[in-house]
Amino acid sequence: MSKEWKPRLVAFFCNWCTYTAADLAGVSRLKYAPNVRVIRLMCSGRIDPQFILEALTKGADGVLIGGCHPNDCHYVEGNYKMLRRFQLLKRMLGDMGIEPERVRLEWISAAEGEKVRRVVNEMTEQIANLGPLGMPGRFAEWDREVESLAAQIEAREGGGCGCGSSGAETAEKEVAHV
Amino acid sequence: MAKQEQEVRIGFYVCHCGTNIAAMVDCPEVAQFVGTLPGVVLSKDYKYMCSDPGQELIQQDIREHRLNRVVVASCSPLLHEPTFRSATEKGGLNQFYFHMVNIREHDSWVHTDRAEATSKAKALAQAAVHRVAHHKPLETKRVSINPTTLVVGAGIAGIHAAMTIANSGKKVILVEREPTIGGHMAKFDKTFPTLDCAACILTPKMSDVGSHENIQVLSYSEVTKVDGFVGNYTVTVKRKPRYIDEEACIGCQDCIPACVFKQPKFADEFNEGLGKRRPVYIPFPQATPQIVAIDPNTCLNFKKGEDGGRVVSDKCKKTCVEACGDKNAIDFTQVERIEEYEVGSVIVATGFQTFDARRAPAYGYGRFPNVYTSLEIERLVNASGPTGGHVVMRDGKSEPRSVGIIHCVGSRDKKTNVWCSRVCCMYSMKLAHLLKEHTGAEIYNFYIDVRTPGKGYEEFYNKLLDEGVHFIRGRVGEVTDWAMTPDEEGKLVIRVEDTLAGYVRRIPVDMVVLATGLEPQQDAQDVRRMFNMSCGSEGFFLERHPKLAPVNTFNDGIYIAGACQGPKDIPDTVAQAGAAAAEVLALIDKGFVEQEPNTAFILEDECSGCKSCIPLCPYTAILFDEGKGRAYINEALCKGCGTCVGSCPSGSIVQNLFDDEEIFSEIEGVLAYE
Numbered sequence: 122m123s124k125e126w127k128p129r130l131v132a133f134f135c136n137w138c139t140y141t142a143a144d145l146a147g148v149s150r151l152k153y154a155p156n157v158r159v160i161r162l163m164c165s166g167r168i169d170p171q172f173i174l175e176a177l178t179k180g181a182d183g184v185l186i187g188g189c190h191p192n193d194c195h196y197v198e199g200n201y202k203m204l205r206r207f208q209l210l211k212r213m214l215g216d217m218g219i220e221p222e223r224v225r226l227e228w229i230s231a232a233e234g235e236k237v238r239r240v241v242n243e244m245t246e247q248i249a250n251l252g253p254l255g256m257p258g259r260f261a262e263w264d265r266e267v268e269s270l271a272a273q274i275e276a277r278e279g280g281g282c283g284c285g286s287s288g289a290e291t292a293e294k295e296v297a298h299v
Numbered sequence: 300m301a302k303q304e305q306e307v308r309i310g311f312y313v314c315h316c317g318t319n320i321a322a323m324v325d326c327p328e329v330a331q332f333v334g335t336l337p338g339v340v341l342s343k344d345y346k347y348m349c350s351d352p353g354q355e356l357i358q359q360d361i362r363e364h365r366l367n368r369v370v371v372a373s374c375s376p377l378l379h380e381p382t383f384r385s386a387t388e389k390g391g392l393n394q395f396y397f398h399m400v401n402i403r404e405h406d407s408w409v410h411t412d413r414a415e416a417t418s419k420a421k422a423l424a425q426a427a428v429h430r431v432a433h434h435k436p437l438e439t440k441r442v443s444i445n446p447t448t449l450v451v452g453a454g455i456a457g458i459h460a461a462m463t464i465a466n467s468g469k470k471v472i473l474v475e476r477e478p479t480i481g482g483h484m485a486k487f488d489k490t491f492p493t494l495d496c497a498a499c500i501l502t503p504k505m506s507d508v509g510s511h512e513n514i515q516v517l518s519y520s521e522v523t524k525v526d527g528f529v530g531n532y533t534v535t536v537k538r539k540p541r542y543i544d545e546e547a548c549i550g551c552q553d554c555i556p557a558c559v560f561k562q563p564k565f566a567d568e569f570n571e572g573l574g575k576r577r578p579v580y581i582p583f584p585q586a587t588p589q590i591v592a593i594d595p596n597t598c599l600n601f602k603k604g605e606d607g608g609r610v611v612s613d614k615c616k617k618t619c620v621e622a623c624g625d626k627n628a629i630d631f632t633q634v635e636r637i638e639e640y641e642v643g644s645v646i647v648a649t650g651f652q653t654f655d656a657r658r659a660p661a662y663g664y665g666r667f668p669n670v671y672t673s674l675e676i677e678r679l680v681n682a683s684g685p686t687g688g689h690v691v692m693r694d695g696k697s698e699p700r701s702v703g704i705i706h707c708v709g710s711r712d713k714k715t716n717v718w719c720s721r722v723c724c725m726y727s728m729k730l731a732h733l734l735k736e737h738t739g740a741e742i743y744n745f746y747i748d749v750r751t752p753g754k755g756y757e758e759f760y761n762k763l764l765d766e767g768v769h770f771i772r773g774r775v776g777e778v779t780d781w782a783m784t785p786d787e788e789g790k791l792v793i794r795v796e797d798t799l800a801g802y803v804r805r806i807p808v809d810m811v812v813l814a815t816g817l818e819p820q821q822d823a824q825d826v827r828r829m830f831n832m833s834c835g836s837e838g839f840f841l842e843r844h845p846k847l848a849p850v851n852t853f854n855d856g857i858y859i860a861g862a863c864q865g866p867k868d869i870p871d872t873v874a875q876a877g878a879a880a881a882e883v884l885a886l887i888d889k890g891f892v893e894q895e896p897n898t899a900f901i902l903e904d905e906c907s908g909c910k911s912c913i914p915l916c917p918y919t920a921i922l923f924d925e926g927k928g929r930a931y932i933n934e935a936l937c938k939g940c941g942t943c944v945g946s947c948p949s950g951s952i953v954q955n956l957f958d959d960e961e962i963f964s965e966i967e968g969v970l971a972y973e
Binding site: 129131136137138140141143144146147148150151152153155158159160161162163164166167168169172175176179180181192193195196197198199202203206230231232233235238 | 375376377401403404405406408409410411412415416418419422423426828831833834835836841845853897915917918938939940941942944945946954957959962963965966967969970971
């Protein structure tokens, strides 16, 4: 973090509503924070919770999901499916110690360019206040910890004959730590 | 499979879009950065990628540099993805080896910091470069187009669109929820600025529609359900009972005077309640189809049923049936019928409703009898209206000697509707002219701005000024019957700040006309959902592009025309209806559409047979093969939402164009750039 830290948001937008709304925001020349990177999907129902976890793991400080308003899904009910997964995921993220504000689900219709602007700005500000999530850094730290533990064990066993058992032990420790 | 192993050679292009992008994003820098990414063999910036030379550039580079992937960073894929896909294909590649990056709508147009915007463009470009490496060659699916068209709403927009299509020899089903076609225009007296009579130009068209061999008019009917996709829609239509056998009725109207109600006594909807009708009625003399209707809410042969609806009581003498005689057209046993139609495309022309003047209580509509809405005045000055064109006030005899017309009632008002309804200035002036012509009254127009953008409109305004119609600039504060001076006694006093004269005035008049604005139909949201369209923030249907696709919607094969898209006058409505008809004819004549191949399929070897995807599919496209113990997807039914893909626990469902590999690499790419 040598450079000044700025929040990075990954957004998954439904092609039919929020993505179009973001286009509308552009056409209307609304101005909002440049921290969001949009990934287009055909429906918010396509969003696998893994996408969100992957984004956080790879360095996003927050994830925004934009879907059609209830009752308005282009594919009947994909947005409800997303909502269900979202609720479960949110609980899980809490257990993992990730602040719930980092992942946000919004219903934004194709006409609501203004809402895109508001939500992105709000979320950018919120995440800026929370500070970096820094998952890649944390992973690197954990890796180093594990490595040093492995090295310690290696040293303690002093190159004895029990290579197989020490290997197994390390693996066990790794698992326990993660 | 071997082909996929081949080395990835990506060509990257960043578009300046004139200065639209280049002013906020450093395009050469983006190109230079992307050029350093693995897999990218060439990276260029160019002024207009969508231009012919821009597309030619892609094609040439594909051939010369043996590119096998193409990425263009420019505007929204919703605008130019087809353009670049086709350029990719012309260059000799499968069109789905292309990916587009949106750095205009999502970047240069919405940000103010050039360095930030440039970084964002780089991140998005890197994501696309990562993603496109995983793209697979796909084939579009050709779907044939059913040549029958559904037109919803038979006002002037629906009528014109239906006629245009039918005249080319294609079948049209025209659905109208009222007993007659004609819509709002049928109620108007004259049309601005030419002052030709609305009925004279509309009713011949109406009867042409009614008798056209290619048009099937379903009046007094509503669309209740739409299934399918472009080219092949199944539409469910509810035929409301009019208690008349449409085949048997010859339109003689003998039943109307024969009704047991000797005098018409029920409010006549067509005349905005100013006239009266019997329970058996025809909305107006030139109604199409020329078939009467029986209103079960007022007819004596009906009573209140147990569920609150109307049921036949058989208590009436049924003199109408006697009058009908051996034609036997009256059928009290009729019930609602549900019919299904197969169509290929749909034009939605459901029109507008006028603003309810009661929502602007300061103007006293509903409190003071002589406050009218503009539509009521249209009927009042109409020769076939309730008074035969004689302008009298609610007492039924006195003519107004002064009339105040208040503009922008329910338009340009933060408390109600913020938009300009576009037609009110012109129709107010038309009504001013007609009222003056009919009664010789002094006419005062109270306006915020006079808006007359249209052929001959400004000239019409000048004509009115010459005729001595008064124009007072100012939004009216209130209409009151509280007299302060003897000459205000018994009059309606309009209180207004005359912003040109610079003082508050009180103007006593006999009659007040409220120029009510246009707003979306009450059930516009339901209609929107049914046809899978979008609405703008004001509730009018949203066009695909405000300039380049004004009659298209985001749903292929569904077009919009007329005031359901936004307030507009008759010339614009007709022009738009013609445009929608042309779009439909282009679709029909082409005969097929290419469908995006973003459907999903199941990897049989990996499916665990858990069946969790099956109930998720809204189109019941997923089936279970009991023999194999695996699920499979019927590609013809799949619409490509990806819901099943996102929920498959074993990751064995793949969505074309949006498979896991592609999306994960996009996530990784978008975050790879700091």
